[in-house]
Amino acid sequence: MFDDIVLFVHIVQKQGLASAAKKLDLPAATVTRRLQRLETSIGHQLIHRSARQFGLTQEGESFYQSYAGLVEQFEQTRQQLSGELNILAGSLKVLAPTNISTGLLQPMWSGFIKTYPDIKLELMLSNSVDSMLSSGADIALRIGPQESSMLYQKRLGSLQTVLVATSEYLAIQGEPKSLEELELHRLIGTNTLLSWSMSNVMASKKQELRPRFSTLVNDVNMVTQLVCDDLGISLLPMSEVSHLIKSRVLVRVLQAWQGPNRDLYTVWPSGKLLSARAKCLKVYMQEYFENTMILD
Amino acid sequence: MFDDIVLFVHIVQKQGLASAAKKLDLPAATVTRRLQRLETSIGHQLIHRSARQFGLTQEGESFYQSYAGLVEQFEQTRQQLSGELNILAGSLKVLAPTNISTGLLQPMWSGFIKTYPDIKLELMLSNSVDSMLSSGADIALRIGPQESSMLYQKRLGSLQTVLVATSEYLAIQGEPKSLEELELHRLIGTNTLLSWSMSNVMASKKQELRPRFSTLVNDVNMVTQLVCDDLGISLLPMSEVSHLIKSRVLVRVLQAWQGPNRDLYTVWPSGKLLSARAKCLKVYMQEYFENTMILD
DNA sequence: GAACATGATTTCATATTTGGAATTAATGAT
DNA sequence: ATCATTAATTCCAAATATGAAATCATGTTC
Structure with missing residues (x-):
């Protein structure tokens, strides 16, 4: 109902339904109807209806005087808040x-x-x-x-995941030549990658592994540290190990194969x-x- | 949009959508949707959504502080005006x-x-x-x-219309014994009753007369005066002549017949x-x- | 007096909102 | 851990509002 009161105040200020409609970017039919609805809901005629002559009834005058200030304040508040709420601080x-x-x-x-x-x-x-x-x-x-x-x-x-180990580990335990040979090694897992969907892009091959982990940790950082300590092979995000590979602390294992991509989402x-x-x-x-x- | 702001202020005051819905006698679905519409139109979340826990966002707090007073004034004004506009003065x-x-x-x-x-x-x-x-x-x-x-x-x-004349007129010109005999008399007409739909209730008869008026005036009062001056017979509203009949200034003519009722309308x-x-x-x-x- | 322009209203097809009911989620009691 | 209750949300049929176009009324111009 208050929206209709705002409309009425605009009609009075513009001295007509047609010009209020223009100002508010509304069709004239809507303005007419919403004014009628307001008049019906309060039980009084507010505006004398006549083409080309605009006038308020006694009740309309009273109504306008009571609400005009309030409507003005609402509209000022709205503009002010619109600015404030979009501050980044x-x-x-x-x-x-x-x-x-x-x-x-x-x-x-x-x-x-x-x-x-x-x-x-x-x-x-x-x-x-x-x-x-x-x-x-x-x-x-x-x-x-x-x-x-x-x-x-x-x-x-997306983040690639890759198989990594230390050179020392591989020197002692031997380097696996195929995915099947991974079974012979100590595998360290994380809770988020309990099965490994490996893919070989060059050979267009895919293979799902269900590793039997010798160690399972829910913290990727800890897993990385365990691998660095020569304790086994793990499938880790490139983000986690790219610098370690560059500094040759870790090396890729079965370099042709890569693990599932880990997609990042907002x-x-x-x-x-x-x-x-x-x-x-x-x-x-x-x-x-x-x-x-x-x-x- | 202001109606939705009023709703928001009520939601805050009642500390929940469900209790605001109850207070405003609205379904919860409507309250939810109108709040969502408000949030969409201003581009900010106002209320943290959680069952059984109510909280405002920073923006919501700001919004509430800015509008709460205005909404209060609006509702006071509405109640006050509701009383005033129904005064009879x-x-x-x-x-x-x-x-x-x-x-x-x-x-x-x-x-x-x-x-x-x-x-x-x-x-x-x-x-x-x-x-x-x-x-x-x-x-x-x-x-x-x-x-x-x-x-x-x-x-x-409804007003009855009846045929009247003065006794003097009838003494000189003779009293008509039938509707047909009216033709022999001087008839005074008004613009509003150019044809006379006569009815005889006792005999269940109706007859449409098209009198040839000797005098035609657009003022019933004047016609009454002319009849009183012995100038003829006329069909006049009972309201006009009832007192004249009582005081025997005028008498009924063809008493069994009456003219069309003149309905009164607001x-x-x-x-x-x-x-x-x-x-x-x-x-x-x-x-x-x-x-x-x-x-x- | 006719034609035209403008303001206000109504019609009707379409768009949008509403609200009851169902669903989902969170909390408190057991 | 489970269940009941309450709060909030969503779905969808029904109700209502909307707006383009048509219509009506009034004032101005020729």
């Missing part, structure tokens, strides 16, 4: 996996903080999949698609409108992955 | 036919003025059918149904909501006709 709670955040993506976080100094970035790093809802996070970075229909997601890119709750800050981060990460990272 | 413009207003209905007008002293009754009496719209009248009393679809009307009652423009005052008069006249007048 404020906090932003983000969930992200620990390992890729402290490794691969650490420069991305640094860059975002430098670019938006007014945003108070609250990074909540975890290796478990915390609930977006219970944690109160505005947005999250996740590995692998989310099943929940409560979440929206947008794919940022994730946020459905039904939730992203704040300006969260939108900002979403866009920033997307551009970061497109321009800086070449993952796949 | 003020003017009331009424159109009515001169003759029956100064004759039959004069006591009705007196009674209305005495009953509602705060209403400034502006009686515009006329014997022509003035336009309701051009005259700016709020309500009218009319004889005969109105053809215009621009007008609403409600029948109040008339007001369609699309126009009657003011409290006009409604008041409408009811008053209706009761007056039902209780005081026995016309048919």
